[in-house]
Amino acid sequence: MAFTTEVCRKCKKMFTYPGFGSKYCPDCRKFDEENRDKVKEYLREHGTANMVEISENTGVSQHDIKQYLRDGMLEIPEGSPIYIKCEKCGCDIRSGRWCPECAATLSKELKGMFVGIGEKPKVKLEGKMRFLRKR
Ligand SMILES: [Zn+2]
Numbered sequence: 020m021a022f023t024t025e026v027c028r029k030c031k032k033m034f035t036y037p038g039f040g041s042k043y044c045p046d047c048r049k050f051d052e053e054n055r056d057k058v059k060e061y062l063r064e065h066g067t068a069n070m071v072e073i074s075e076n077t078g079v080s081q082h083d084i085k086q087y088l089r090d091g092m093l094e095i096p097e098g099s100p101i102y103i104k105c106e107k108c109g110c111d112i113r114s115g116r117w118c119p120e121c122a123a124t125l126s127k128e129l130k131g132m133f134v135g136i137g138e139k140p141k142v143k144l145e146g147k148m149r150f151l152r153k154r
Pocket residue numbers: 027028029030031032043044045046047048
């Protein structure tokens with residue numbers, strides 16, 4: 020492993036990067052891990068909640084929660100009222116940046132480069148279903 024000096028993506032501080040993992044300094048990484056655990060704990064105790072609720076009750080900013088979801092550090096539980104969107108086709112996913120279908124296409128285009136794949140929710144939204152039945 021080659022150690023290099025990198026600038027932390029979050030606080031812009033210089034730190035020694037061990038050559039793997041996300042480019043955050045040890046302080047920010049620890050901060051993020053603690054935040055992620057708080058959110059996980061909250062979801063385990065209260066089931067599904069919306070972003071505002073989670074943010075208010077854990078003290079973790081909505082921006083950070085979204086970041087953890089995109090990074091795959093967190094996953095939205097099944098049955099949640101909201102999900103994040105696949106960056107390519109816009110369908111609902113529980114974490115990461117792309118749904119499995121788009122990730123498969125992208126990974127072919129990118130010749131097997133790592134892509135953030137998020138699982139699709141199995142339970143469809145109540146509201147959406149009602150909307151569909153009306154039509
Ligand atoms: Zn940092």
